[in-house]
Amino acid sequence: MKKAITxxxxxxxxxxxxxxRMLLVHYIRDVLGLTGTHVGCETSICGACTVLVDGQSVKSxxxxxxxxxxxxxxxxxxxxxxxxxxxxxxxxxxQHGLQCGYCTPGMIxxxxxxxxxxxxxxxxxxxxxxxxxLCRCTGYQHIVEAVQYAARKMSGQAAD
Amino acid sequence: xxxxxxxxxxxxxxxxxxxxxxxxDDIKLPDTLYVAFLRSMYAHARITSIDTSEAAHAPGxxxxxxxxxxxxxxGPVPCAAALPDLKVPDYRVLATDHVVxxxxxxxxxxxxxxxxxxxxxxxxMVDYEELPAVVDVEEAxxxxxxxxxxxxxxxAYKLTSGEGDIEAAMQQADRIVKQRMVHQRLAPIAMEPxxxxxxxxxxxxxxxxWSSTQIPHxxxxxxALMIGIPENKLRVITPEVGGGFGxxxxxxxxxxxxxxxxxxxxxxxxxIETRRxxxxxxxxxxxxxxxIEVGVKNDGTITGLRYNVYADLGAYHQLLTPAIPxxxxxxxxxxxxxxxxxxxxxxxxxNKMATDAYRGAGRPEATYVVExxxxxxxxxxxxxxxxxxxxxxPAPSEFPxxxxxxxxxxxxxxxxxxxxxxxxxxxxNLREEQRKARDEGRLIxxxxxxxxxxxxxxxxxxxxxxGWESATVRIEPTGxxxxxxxxxxHGQGQETSFAQIVADQLGVALEDVTVIHGDTSIVQYGIxxxxxxxxxVGGTAVYYAVEKLKEKASKxxxxxxxxxxxxxxxxxxxxxxxxARAASAAAEVPQPDVPVGQAPAGALPEPEPEGKQISIQEIxxxxxxxxxxxxxxxxxxxATHFFEPTNFTFPFGTHIVAVEVDRETGEIxxxxxxxxxxxxxxxNPLLVDGQVHGGIVQSIGQAMYEEVxxxxxxxxxxGTLMDYAVPKAAMIPQMETDRTETPTPVNPMGVKGxxxxxxxxxxxxxxxxxxxxxxxxxxxxxxxxxxxxxxxxIINAQx
Numbered sequence: 001m002k003k004a005i006t007x008x009x010x011x012x013x014x015x016x017x018x019x020x021r022m023l024l025v026h027y028i029r030d031v032l033g034l035t036g037t038h039v040g041c042e043t044s045i046c047g048a049c050t051v052l053v054d055g056q057s058v059k060s061x062x063x064x065x066x067x068x069x070x071x072x073x074x075x076x077x078x079x080x081x082x083x084x085x086x087x088x089x090x091x092x093x094x095q096h097g098l099q100c101g102y103c104t105p106g107m108i109x110x111x112x113x114x115x116x117x118x119x120x121x122x123x124x125x126x127x128x129x130x131x132x133x134l135c136r137c138t139g140y141q142h143i144v145e146a147v148q149y150a151a152r153k154m155s156g157q158a159a160d
Numbered sequence: 161x162x163x164x165x166x167x168x169x170x171x172x173x174x175x176x177x178x179x180x181x182x183x184x185d186d187i188k189l190p191d192t193l194y195v196a197f198l199r200s201m202y203a204h205a206r207i208t209s210i211d212t213s214e215a216a217h218a219p220g221x222x223x224x225x226x227x228x229x230x231x232x233x234x235g236p237v238p239c240a241a242a243l244p245d246l247k248v249p250d251y252r253v254l255a256t257d258h259v260v261x262x263x264x265x266x267x268x269x270x271x272x273x274x275x276x277x278x279x280x281x282x283x284x285m286v287d288y289e290e291l292p293a294v295v296d297v298e299e300a301x302x303x304x305x306x307x308x309x310x311x312x313x314x315x316a317y318k319l320t321s322g323e324g325d326i327e328a329a330m331q332q333a334d335r336i337v338k339q340r341m342v343h344q345r346l347a348p349i350a351m352e353p354x355x356x357x358x359x360x361x362x363x364x365x366x367x368x369x370w371s372s373t374q375i376p377h378x379x380x381x382x383x384a385l386m387i388g389i390p391e392n393k394l395r396v397i398t399p400e401v402g403g404g405f406g407x408x409x410x411x412x413x414x415x416x417x418x419x420x421x422x423x424x425x426x427x428x429x430x431x432i433e434t435r436r437x438x439x440x441x442x443x444x445x446x447x448x449x450x451x452i453e454v455g456v457k458n459d460g461t462i463t464g465l466r467y468n469v470y471a472d473l474g475a476y477h478q479l480l481t482p483a484i485p486x487x488x489x490x491x492x493x494x495x496x497x498x499x500x501x502x503x504x505x506x507x508x509x510x511n512k513m514a515t516d517a518y519r520g521a522g523r524p525e526a527t528y529v530v531e532x533x534x535x536x537x538x539x540x541x542x543x544x545x546x547x548x549x550x551x552x553x554p555a556p557s558e559f560p561x562x563x564x565x566x567x568x569x570x571x572x573x574x575x576x577x578x579x580x581x582x583x584x585x586x587x588x589n590l591r592e593e594q595r596k597a598r599d600e601g602r603l604i605x606x607x608x609x610x611x612x613x614x615x616x617x618x619x620x621x622x623x624x625x626x627g628w629e630s631a632t633v634r635i636e637p638t639g640x641x642x643x644x645x646x647x648x649x650h651g652q653g654q655e656t657s658f659a660q661i662v663a664d665q666l667g668v669a670l671e672d673v674t675v676i677h678g679d680t681s682i683v684q685y686g687i688x689x690x691x692x693x694x695x696x697v698g699g700t701a702v703y704y705a706v707e708k709l710k711e712k713a714s715k716x717x718x719x720x721x722x723x724x725x726x727x728x729x730x731x732x733x734x735x736x737x738x739x740a741r742a743a744s745a746a747a748e749v750p751q752p753d754v755p756v757g758q759a760p761a762g763a764l765p766e767p768e769p770e771g772k773q774i775s776i777q778e779i780x781x782x783x784x785x786x787x788x789x790x791x792x793x794x795x796x797x798x799a800t801h802f803f804e805p806t807n808f809t810f811p812f813g814t815h816i817v818a819v820e821v822d823r824e825t826g827e828i829x830x831x832x833x834x835x836x837x838x839x840x841x842x843x844n845p846l847l848v849d850g851q852v853h854g855g856i857v858q859s860i861g862q863a864m865y866e867e868v869x870x871x872x873x874x875x876x877x878x879g880t881l882m883d884y885a886v887p888k889a890a891m892i893p894q895m896e897t898d899r900t901e902t903p904t905p906v907n908p909m910g911v912k913g914x915x916x917x918x919x920x921x922x923x924x925x926x927x928x929x930x931x932x933x934x935x936x937x938x939x940x941x942x943x944x945x946x947x948x949x950x951x952x953x954i955i956n957a958q959x
Contacts, residue, residue, distance in 0.1 A: 035186035036179015045881035076179030100651030101176030102402030139853030
């Protein structure tokens with residue numbers, strides 16, 4: 001029995017009828033066609049599916065779409081504004097914070113939340129904040145540097 | 161403008177950081193059907209019946225296939241490794257009456273959406289008659305239950321390799337040092353699981369397969385043979401590939417099945433691997449249990465080395481399964497002069513998923529046993545581990561250096577990399593700190609590993625199926641440059657690094673170069689990306705293709721400028737006549753091959769341009785309009801090169817690690833991680849750092865966290881990422897990296913490859929450090945993964 005939901009995704013309101021068991025990540029990917037949010041495990045360990053739900057980072061593979069009824073969601077596609085990359089996206093590019101790119105959208109969303117909560121995190125705080133996101137390519141060092149770059153940029157310092 | 165050698169930001173990244181790239185599951189075709197697999201729940205069983213009738217009538221289900229439906233239609237999963245007397249089980253894409261590991265596919269359900277396909281799996285009734293499983297590799301080798309009754313034992317092959325008189329070498333030694341070592345099974349865990357989308361067009365009779373693979377062309381050839389479609393009617397596309405690490409250097413049952421099913425139904429079909437399936441039924445790596453033995457003089461000189469090893473192959477052969485341990489045999493000389501080497505390997509069937517190439521593929525196993533035994537030797541002789549290594553290094557003047565494993569190391573300066581690592585880590589001071597800490601009862605350890613790896617795989621004579629690589633470079637009429645590479649990058653960044661090479665050679669802007677890969681209908685036949693080969697072999701093919709293209713462009717330029725081809729100079733992207741003096745000199749002296757960005761030794765002063773200049777991009781337009789080209793010349797401006805390397809390359813380096821062990825908890829904390837790697841000439845240092853970091857962290861995973869565990873019945877215990885411990889950001893130290901640069905003579909750019917250095921060099925350095933920390937407790941060796949619990953038990957057994 002399908003249920004009607006209304007969800008605002010990246011500033012656009014969507015009204016859809018979905019099966020109650022449909023995962024939020026499948027709603028985002030398969031119904032809305034926003035495929036930047038990835039699935040890397042089914043156990044909410046890897047974080048490739050991380051999106052922001054009402055400003056909180058959420059693993060969208062462990063939430064049903066109907067639980068997001070009435071919520072405001074930001075996915076990786078909604079992060080850049082007016083054709084300009086978000087500072088975290090820019091940091092990942094500048095510091096080589098990605099290789100295969102599969103974990104990257106989730107990693108960027110998680111990093112965005114870290115900086116929203118703490119504009120000037122230490123290296124240790126960044127590493128701790130990223131514990132819910134796995135990367136198999138980079139060894140994390142360039143990811144940490146990408147977040148540090150974004151922190152500088154967002155606080156108005158010279159990023160380089 | 162010069163790009164080679166600079167930290168150029170990747171051109172791949174803008175799409176990836178905005179979520180705009182397309183991995184297999186991101187490709188949406190109308191009317192796509194979804195496939196789910198029923199997999200064996202037993203490690204070893206006979207299937208007495210399969211009833212699919214309920215599943216076939218479930219909502220949304222379009223078709224259900226079992227082994228009987230496909231046995232005569234789809235050929236077996238191929239193994240490309242040829243070894244003497246190798247037993248090759250007939251491994252079918254769906255099991256019929258016998259399953260040999262947990263996760264083996266038994267039936268495929270096709271449905272209108274992925275939820276319906278998954279639901280219907282539970283409606284298939286399979287009757288199993290469980291058989292005893294054999295899980296432990298040594299038990300399997302020495303007897304135990306048989307994986308295949310018809311073979312009479314579990315031995316897939318036995319092989320002895322190496323050169324020199326090993327018995328005499330051992331007799332010359334003052335002592336023999338032996339150690340049993342276990343190299344546990346690992347799961348590669350590319351963050352993107354495997355996935356396949358197949359679309360058959362009945363009208364055109366063309367099948368397109370999008371697959372998350374490292375080898376599009378090899379896959380096309382193998383799938384064409386498996387499912388019986390002409391190879392020129394089959395197109396394989398690798399869209400974005402979310403990591404491979406060797407796990408996608410393969411031909412899998414699911415790839416063939418999806419193609420075949422699409423041909424039956426005339427519709428697109430998609431299967432995306434779940435992580436549980438990924439850990440069950442995507443290849444594992446490593447899995448060796450052996451005893452390493454060296455003969456050693458009292459001054460630390462190694463006289464001979466023997467490695468007797470059981471290789472845990474799993475239940476059947478994937479593409480290269482039995483060949484992986486042979487790479488171990490090749491690299492047993494490590495960074496040392498060892499006159500006699502022998503490896504005796506027994507490849508053993510067990511009721512587990514097949515092992516195959518995982519980042520390093522047989523070489524980490526060799527480096528690990530060699531670098532661990534060097535530390536055991538040092539401990540027995542009371543020498544510093546650094547001195548034992550130095551004692552046995554070949555000098556730079558001894559290259560090309562022949563090993564007793566039959567290789568010629570191309571170039572090397574092992575002492576230089578070691579010295580740099582000692583400087584960076586302030587080794588003498590570290591040892592002093594360790595001494596003080598030990599006096600206080602603290603457990604600090606220092607580990608050193610001086611590794612050599614074999615890269616740029618490889619000369620075709622030494623490879624199962626072609627070791628060359630291909631490239632086509634063309635300049636379009638508008639001056640934009642298109643590069644088609646047979647390599648298949650999946651995160652390594654060659655869209656950028658190959659563009660750097662080409663932009664420098666042609667004197668054009670980086671933005672004007674586009675690198676295309678991973679589509680068999682667009683790109684000429686290629687081999688793919690694995691074995692740290694893409695830049696050293698594939699990049700070299702690109703280099704030579706550009707040189708050919710420039711030669712043609714030069715002739716067109718000469719024609720347009722009214723000069724001899726020999727009297728033309730090419731500088732910063734523009735052709736012109738040479739100034740008179742330089743022209744006559746150049747005509748007399750042949751120009752040697754010049755690596756990118758380098759002047760050859762003793763080169764003539766660079767010829768000076770004179771008069772009118774024509775850019776190579778203008779030449780491209782002229783070549784296509786074809787009114788101003790020399791009579792008889794083919795129009796267009798394109799060149800293809802297939803590069804066959806004459807040798808492998810042998811990067812090397814030294815990693816130094818310092819750790820402290822917590823006596824209360826057994827936890828291991830990194831104090832320093834220093835890595836000095838020499839991968840020859842570097843195209844893009846940013847990318848090299850990324851490769852080194854990622855490899856080291858996979859090594860940390862192996863040394864301290866990761867292990868594929870099966871229980872005694874062959875059930876997979878580590879079936880999810882909750883149980884299989886991939887390192888997280890907070891587990892990882894800051895890595896301090898540097899490089900020495902010893903170019904290879906094997907290719908004109910002097911590049912060696914760096915993709916696997918981390919997983920090869922780092923693992924023994926970490927274990928050496930932990931063992932060194934525990935040495936005061938009498939520890940001489942520990943098997944991986946070294947978890948706090950193991951360490952805690954050792955500490956408390958002493959107390």
